[in-house]
Amino acid sequence: MRVTAEVPVESVVQVLCDVCGNETNCSGGKHEYGTLSAHWGYASSRDGDRYMVDLCEGCFFSVIEYLKEKRVRSDLDSMDDLHQSSFGLIR
Numbered sequence: 001m002r003v004t005a006e007v008p009v010e011s012v013v014q015v016l017c018d019v020c021g022n023e024t025n026c027s028g029g030k031h032e033y034g035t036l037s038a039h040w041g042y043a044s045s046r047d048g049d050r051y052m053v054d055l056c057e058g059c060f061f062s063v064i065e066y067l068k069e070k071r072v073r074s075d076l077d078s079m080d081d082l083h084q085s086s087f088g089l090i091r
């Protein structure tokens with residue numbers, strides 16, 4: 001026998017950008033945002049620390065541009081690869 005009851009369910013109704021504070025775009029109930037996350041393990045000096053940052057489209061791609069520039073400064077040979085828009089992109 002199954003016993004049923006109405007239970008409140010928590011769901012995400014809005015995603016605010018953790019950098020600029022703006023609401024992220026939403027279309028058809030699907031929020032458009034990027035997430036930068038990390039869970040550091042035993043070998044890290046930050047063992048056990050967890051990070052999660054939700055970013056609007058503008059802030060997400062600002063971070064990507066920053067990372068591209070940082071990589072170019074550390075490895076000039078990679079400059080050609082990074083001029084492509086595929087840095088970090090998973091297909």
Ligand SMILES: [Zn+2]
Binds near residue numbers: 018021
């Ligand atoms: Zn933002």
